[in-house]
Each structure stands twice: as structure tokens, then as C-alpha cells.
Amino acid sequence: EAQVTQNPRYLITVTGKKLTVTCSQNMNHEYMSWYRQDPGLGLRQIYYSMNVEVTDKGDVPEGYKVSRKEKRNFPLILESPSPNQTSLYFCASSLSLGEETQYFGPGTRLLVL
């Protein structure tokens, strides 16, 4: 089954404790991205990747890092989480840009205390 998977689905952590949210897709997609969703603000892009080893900032990259060492994986790293990073996070992928539907993972709900 074609899908985007994220782990963990739910996470409670404390300020400053490094964490990684994994994202994996099995559709051989080149393009992957991370969004966060907050009430009243909608979904906002954090980082995106055009292909392996090619990443760039989205609208709200502060406090986040990403890497794209393999085509299928695009982890999101919070090196020193803060309470303002409490949010619902989505990973998305598509075959290419512009023409294609984006496929979204199920989301990771993060609470930073």
C-alpha cells in the first residue's frame, strides 16, 4: 500500500530534550516536506526537500533541522524543543512539484512541557 508513515504518532517531552520525528514514504517520491498545524494558523511549511541531499527552509524553520540521506526518509529533528513547538506535525510527499497530488502522513502530535 502506498503510504507516508510517521513515528511516533504522539509524543510528550520536556524543554531541551532532543527528539526526532521520522517520516518514510514507499512511493519513490522525490519531493518531501514537513508542515505544522496550529489552531487558527492552519498548516505552515517547516522544511522541504527536492531530492536526496537537497533541502531548504519553508516558512517556519526556526528550531528545526532536517536531513535527506535516503530518498524514502525525511526525519524532522528538534535539537532543543521549546513549548512553542507544541503542535501537530505532518510529513508529505509527492512524485514531483506542481503537477502532482501531495500525500500526507497521519500526523505526530507533540507536547513540549
Next chain:
Amino acid sequence: KQEVTQIPAALSVPEGENLVLNCSFTDSAIYNLQWFRQDPGKGLTSLLLIQSSQREQTSGRLNASLDKSSGRSTLYIAASQPGDSATYLCAMSEMNTGFQKLVFGTGTRLLVSP
């Protein structure tokens, strides 16, 4: 900066009604527009994708239209069912940002009662 507005923010209808969800945007230089459905605890599911050269797309009971000149898209749901209850989001990729991201509206929360 592109601003996307979805009206109404919430909608409650009885089963069987036809309904229209609205999406307005300020910058007409878009590459495509997508309508998504979001269910609680789940990710977003793409419903329809309209390229900028197209005016509408249809899938089953869903029909989405796009009018770039007026900055509007509508999602029409025919004969609504309780299973249609979800949050509906419109999103667009823009030409001037090189298509790298989708700009989302804040959604319309739909409740269809049996």
C-alpha cells in the same frame, strides 16, 4: 503574501443536502489548487487537484471549480452523508514560490447529521 480564506469556518447540515464550501485567495498566480479532507487523528487526504489551466474537477459526488480571475474555488458536495463529516481544506501551490510548498486555508469543519 498569499492569504487564503475559507468560509464558513463550520457547517452543520442534515443528511442528503447539497452543499458548497468556499475558498478565496488573494494572489491569482497559482499553479494548482487542491482540496483535502482531514479526519480527526488522521492525516490529510487529497480529494481533487485542479491545475491552473483547468476550471473544474469531479470525483463521484464531489465537484471542485476554480476561477483564478476572481480568486475563488468552490467544493460542491452532492447528497451529503454522515461519512462526509470532516474538516475540508483548500491549498494552492504558487508560481512565484516555485511550487515548493502548499499554502493552506484554515478549513471548514463539516458535520452531516443522520
